[in-house]
Amino acid sequence: MPAVTVDNILTLPRIEAPEPGRPARSVLGVRTAPVGYEGEGFPVRRAFAGIDQRFLDPFIHMDQMGEVQYAPGEPKGTPWHPHRGFETVTYMIDGILEHKDSNGGGGTITGGDTQWMTAGAGILHIETPPEHVVVSGGLFHGVQLWVNLPRDNKMAQPRYQDIAGSNVALASSPDGGALIRVVAGEIGGVHGPGVTHTPIALAHLTIAPGASVTLPWNPGYNALAYVLAGDGTAGAEQAPMRSGQTVVFGPKGDSVTLTAAATQDSRTESLEVFLLGGKPIREPVAMYGPFVMNTKAEIVQAFEDYQAGRLGAIPAEHEQH
Template identity: 70%
Template sequence: MPAVTADTLTLPRLAAPVPGPVPGSAARPRPVRSVTAAPSGYEGEGFPVRRAFAGVPHSVLDPFIHMDQMGEVEYAPGEPKGTPWHPHRGFETVTYIIDGVFEHQDSAGGGGTITDGDTQWMTAGSGLLHIEKPPEHLVVSGGLFHGVQLWVNLPRAHKFHLPRYQDIRARQAALLASPDGGALLRVIAGELGGHAGPGVTFTPITLVHATLSPGARLEVPWEPGFNALAYVLAGQGDVGAERRPVRKGHLAVFGAGGGPLTLGAGTGQPQAEPNLEVLLLGGRPIREPVVHYGPFVMNTRAEILQAMEDYQAGRLGVVPAERVPHADGPVPGKE
């Protein structure tokens, strides 16, 4: 699981949580509300996924809608799969690649190739068509593929914003170390301990990939008005002051409060997963009605019906003839 690696001894250190109101005390860690296991399924043309948010009520996920862990899978030659062209409206997709390569192209001119540690942030807004697929050379050769796709809701005021595409390279993520150097944190969006990630968001959120060495413990200061989720990408450990056990495919939902999020990596890890890998995410709840139907996330059923009608009438865009640009080349229409 390469994503982005670094020597934690040379990185800026994450400050310890702010002390509590009583001298010598620390802010109480957020309690763990629930731990759920993600069921497995298939997406697109048949690539395996874990449905990270399955069974979790929207009220505690808000402003997030959906998240898939894609892979981790070792493809044989000819096996890599993607998605066909399909529409989106009313939300943003955030695709973070940990291992492997993925290509994106959309009808608004956005697109590119992302690989280890890169992120594609696509604001569908008023609507577009897009496709995600492995490059031809990966289809021919096969290889490892592992990533995450997160759906972030848009507030009513931005549901019909013009589509926007952000191409975030791995080297742009803000890198931090825990106070003792036992954990590496990659800030993709939002702010953590005064260090901001590169992702530009309509809804205030924080998105962090944390790697904890065996036996390491981590306290992460968290915005009091944000919800807080921890999804385990690999390894095993515990969450919360109560040390609830978690392992790969588990989602921990933290309760409300202004305290830090606490995590710990087990001293023994699976042979193929030497560290505890966790995606930390949270945001300011939008608290608006949500009607979700397939690739459309709107506020009312009438808006869903209109989205379907607009798609069928070709008003969400047409499939472009251009090929996906190279990762290091220009991205047409990129903001």
């Protein structure tokens, strides 16, 4: 699981654990993500399935895409489709995706890159593997997260951010046992490059077998951890967690603890965790398909606007798709 790595983790800035005695987040529960299919048929794990929205807010939805090894001719993407009212964050670990949208945004995202698209008032986009990857096949693995927008930003102008893996902020735990990649927000004084409407923190951690990391956490944020690969425990109570599971932390405390099992399975060298949290919006959520609004009437309006072409148009050079 390459993403972004370093030759010598001890050269990185270190995020110090909070002082002993500070309140730590307890674990409310651990849920196993069911398997589903997205787009043209690529496999995903629905990380937030079955978790009450009050523990997820400001997040709406998250898929682990893959991990899948495609044979030649098998790689799949998504067709052109609309969004309104939220932000999509696509983080690639292995493989390549190409993005294009009706607002002129676009680019190629590969290992360690992040595509951050603010749909706001409305946008059309498409995500597909490039032709050479379709021909050759290969490994495909990533995460797509949906971040809600507060009512005042639902109809914001669409925005696209292409965050190269080389721009992700890197840090280590005090003993060098964990590599921390901060994509957005701030963790222990380390700031990620992602610009967000909704205050959040988002990081990918690689924790060596037997190592433990305790990170300072904004007491006003919720806290979730999704295990991309490996086995370990969460919290001081050492709640077991494994690949494909989501840990929901309680609302009180200003630190989170994650620990890797001393022995990992043959598929991974370390514990890989997607750690995220944000300031709850605490507004009504009306969601249907690609639209996330506050009321059912706004969802109906989004469909009408999409059908009338008010969410954008497919660029002429791509209309054949």
